[in-house]
Amino acid sequence: MGAPGSWIITLLLFHLFGSGTSSPVFTNTPSLLPEILLPFPTVPVPTPPFISNSGESTQGVLCPLKLSPSTVVVRYGDPVKANCSIKRMGFPVLGWYLQLDPPVITYNGFLIWSVERMTNWTIKPVCFALAEQGGQCDIALTLIVYKPPDRVSITFVNHTGQMIEGDQYTVQCNVTEVAPVENLIVTFYRGQNILAQLQSNNSREKKPVTESFTLDIVSSKEDNGAEYWCEAKMELGPEGPQPPPVVASQKLFTKVLFAPEFLCPPKMMVTEGKTFTCEVTGNPQPSVTWFRDGQVVTLPSHLSKKDAGKYTIQAEGLSPKNFTVEVEILPVRGTANSCNGHFLLLGFLTQMINWL
Template sequence: MLLLLHLFDSVTSSPVSIYTPAPFLPLQILPPSSFPSNLPSGPSSLIPSSISSSEERAHCPLKMSPSTVVVRFEDPVTVNCSVPPTGFPALGWEVPNRMETPLFTMDRFLVWSVARMTEWNIKPKCYALVEQGGQCHIELLVTVYQPPDSVSISFRNHSGPLLEGHQYTLQCEVHNIAPVENLTVTFYRGQTALGQLLSNNTEKKPVTEIFTLNINTSKEDDGVQYWCEAKLELGPEGPQHPPVVTSQKLKAAVLFGPHLICPTKLQVKEGESLSCEVRGNPQPSVTWLRDGQEVVLPSHSSRKHAGKYTVWTKGHLGQKNFTVEVEILSGSGTANSCNRYFLLAILFIQIINWL
């Protein structure tokens, strides 16, 4: 009788020894039906909430593989949690705020898996009992992401052509992005990056957010293309090629007044055309004056064409006058070039005759 009592006492004081470790099935671990009823149902009282995830991992010898998860919405997830060979009689997974039955095992490892990740802010915890008393747990860091449905660029509160010397606001609208705090938006002018913007929004679910950038226009901006790029920076645990979505190209039309292209002191070789360009958007009318009389610029200049000219322009944005002083350089124009080639030809013929 004493022997039976002794055996009974040893069985009840060591519950781990009377349970066979639950078998491990890849991607599916069911809670053992014979798991002791007096074990805690979860890790809510394990470690004070003030302890960070990094501190938890330092004091709790549980290991996760992978240690952090970056998963696209509706993709599968599989994570293995393991404990050292001795000192931990039971291991479990729990997902707070979910009605699912926690997973338990008396083996050294336990897999938590989800066929389709459909939650945006999920915080699974792996915990273990300690033979010396107490429990410990670590939280799995999960980032659920979704690339934007679309990205568009426009000018805020403006449509149509822009005016030179004015300030405008470019806006880049990113639709249904998650998590927006991992998003970097870059504005471009052609292939030149104008600036990068980040969001202060910590919402984990998909949101639509607008990013803005102020620009000052000049005549050089006429015809350039503006666009923006949305890039999810998910770190080394994320996709090898971070998700990037770009907007359409927005071609700018900038209205500007008459602008003289050539210098105010213009040197022209004798025999060449006298030309000086005036640009504007829309293109202005241009009239050349010399000594108060309207003139047509010569296609073959000579010394008589030297002097001061007045360029009178008129356009949609007003009118402007420019003064151009023309200097004719002798001996370098088309006529002199022809004479030089003619003399060389004669000299070449004479050399042949001498031979």
């Protein structure tokens, strides 16, 4: 076994002759630090304690390291830094480690890792401490490097032009160059109404990707003139930017063809001398013809009792459609009853005068 101070000399050599930068790399950080950093190579190395997402070792007595902040969210190209500190004595060496880079160490109680411009999507900084009695402990910094999408667009899949009521269509939201895609939430809208919220199943890719999200819809007449659109939101947690970054698509204006509809009851009561009608809607706007007893008729502007009966409306639009209306003519109210009322009132007043 070497002298107790030999491992410190080894670290000093790395510190003096190795690079002190934390240049990003595109490889995964190993679970253990390089063997050369261990103080006593002949002594079995204890398994590093489990590291929680809080940035503190769950075995605080064995590994009293603390990261501040414990989770860092940084936009690609922006600066980033994190502080690692030790809670108690007995750990004279503190450092940051990245795969393929020499460790950066200090003999103080804290050490800040920083990068002026983050351009590495998969970097995994690890803070470690070496104990006086041998052994090591380490804790990984949770680092999320993100990039909002370059563009968000919406289209119909394999369809252009007008839609037909009752048919199924697929709306597609295309999100271009976003990272990490697992933190992306895509929301589909019709007007201001939310139709669906979708997320990617790709949880492994950290670099920017382009991904499409689809939603099946069944068109209705209410969709005529509606606007479909989508938005991509980066949900990066409380450590991320607030409010979360959002990029919206263009509006997709829709036209829906639908068959004629009759906006009137099947039985109508109309006062004598008045007229009636029935509103017919559709896209395209249907042409309307009225029939009575099998004959084409024009609705009279002043109805009489002889106009009572059944009328058939024939509408020609996206598809032909008929509708039958039964019309009942009501007598004019008020004239005879009003005269009778006046005579009764006059008789009553005359009788009252005679009594007086």
